[in-house]
Amino acid sequence: MWESVIDYSQIIIADLILSGDNALIIGMAAAGLSPELRKKAILYGMVIAAVLRIVFAVIATKLLGIPGILFVGSVLLFWVCWRLFVEIREGTDEHAAEALEDAENPEAGYTGPPRRTMGAALISITIADVSMSLDNVLAVAAIADGDSTKLIVGLALAIVLMAFAATLIMKLLTRYPWISWVGLIVLVYVAAEMFYRGTFDANNGVLPMLGLIEGYELSKGGH
Template sequence: MTILQILSLIGIDILLSGDNAVVIALAASKVPPHMRNRAIFGGTLMAIVLRIVAATVLIQFLDLPFVQLVGGLILLRISYNLIAQKEEDDPNIKPSDKVWGAIKTIAIADFAMSIDNVIALSSVAEGILPIAVGIAISIPIIIFGSKLLTSLMERYPIIVYAGAGLLTYAAGKMMVEDKGLEKFHILIPDSLHLVVPIAMAIILVVAVFVKNNMAKEAKATI
């Protein structure tokens, strides 16, 4: 486990968790002010545990045939959604005025919105320890630094595009290394194991960047 790997996992989790801080704030909004921090802390702690448990289970299946291929396709979709401009509805969250109710709402809502995070982290990391450390560090940052993180991503969109490129590279690497391809005699030369993921990352990021700019120009002309 290296510092660079931990930092990359933290960065991925933060990039994919833009809406989670809003959900947590909404879920705790009806809790009395003097109890609100307790609800947020408890919900955050439970959310960390749920994510780690889910990643522990998921990572056990990555060596099975075609699991990496399917995971890579899901990760490609996640990468696209990260940078594609789209209208999203507000999450349907019912706040509770009780601390325990808010804790459960926070944990369940965060987990439901973080399936993509778990898949991405499990795909990129080698082992559960880096994932656990990355999640434990990133979730508090997401919650308590949500406004700063949001403003940085809005001000410097390249951060989000770079993150999408990293996820796409990870998706391509998973797909070309899937053991199930050997059963169908689909062999990708080792020399292309680096080229294919990089090419996929460049193509996706450039294509979505062009698409987003065309959408902006179309809106400007209306």
């Protein structure tokens, strides 16, 4: 039971701390709309980001069962950790909180007559989300480790939080940067464990596949 609680917690933390760039794009796109369209744009933008993450994450979870992919995934996850480190240093969450606040304030951002349609804003949000969903997807797929239920429930919880409290979450991460640092440590741990299994696991590890070592039984739950 505790292992599941820890996994769900890791998925939620990873998803929330990696949502800064998505929130920034959504806030900026919404702030460019006329005030009456903004709240809908933020909500729809979060929904689009959510659906993309669930679809990509389910696909990624299936792919992680392919021999050799764990190792590749772990290297990519270390890259995600580096990106998150840079984002924390650059204050991405603070910029995201400001962008969302501007979008929610009818007197800030663009206040003239409608010049962009909701559809145009959502297309730009979707394109940005596709390119930015990789980090979320890799992290949660690695933590879920093939458990689709854990993956979808964990993501759904994080998505509900982002849909109804995106600005608050970004403000919290700005005010208490240690939350992001803890999240980064969690991700580095997940990446390291993934790298270890992707290298030495008897079934999926690259070294046993290359015939360099016999390998060890390292599947989760069966160490």
